[in-house]
Amino acid sequence: MDQIARTPKQIGDALRRRRRTLKLTQKDLGAKTSLRQATISGLEGGEPGTQLRTLFDAMTALNLEFVIRPRTKAQAEDIETLF
Amino acid sequence: MDQIARTPKQIGDALRRRRRTLKLTQKDLGAKTSLRQATISGLEGGEPGTQLRTLFDAMTALNLEFVIRPRTKAQAEDIETLF
DNA sequence: CATATTTATACGACTTGGCGTATATTATTA
């Protein structure tokens, strides 16, 4: 259930899943965070230029938190990038 | 040992702890990531405008990963901000 | 299938990050 993320893309995927679980649209989340729907779109799309401010505004609105830890075993997506 | 982070500041603190554990200077980490020492300084200082690109470059170089999960009980620092 | 909803993309304007470079400040160590 908890998501592991090592890339902006994976962060975006996790946020999107969470948003949908909460039955919110990007516009809804934008209202909660004072961010544009377009900005939420970029965040969920994994744009690496997105700012931490934007990320944490969304995290707060979605009631999420990070755990930061040393990397565990190789993840599926990492392995795929080898080929 | 694992760090919980809900703000850019907390992320910065965790990265700094990790860097020091690995006996690296900001300059060392900058070399590993092709980022300036000044940029690492900003990241560790919790500047909310820092980009995800920068964060994840550092995460990779420090061999860290995120776990994203619903917020658990109130954390000490959050409680402090109530007063 | 038609319509409504949701999400992605576009434009100009403004703001800010990260760059190279340099220096000031702080912390470490001899």
Next chain:
DNA sequence: TAATAATATACGCCAAGTCGTATAAATATG
């Protein structure tokens, strides 16, 4: 304490994020 190392800050420059607004594209719903 003096010298050294590490970190924070500054300046001009360029690239890019976010803004408001709008629309195109994709998805969901009747």
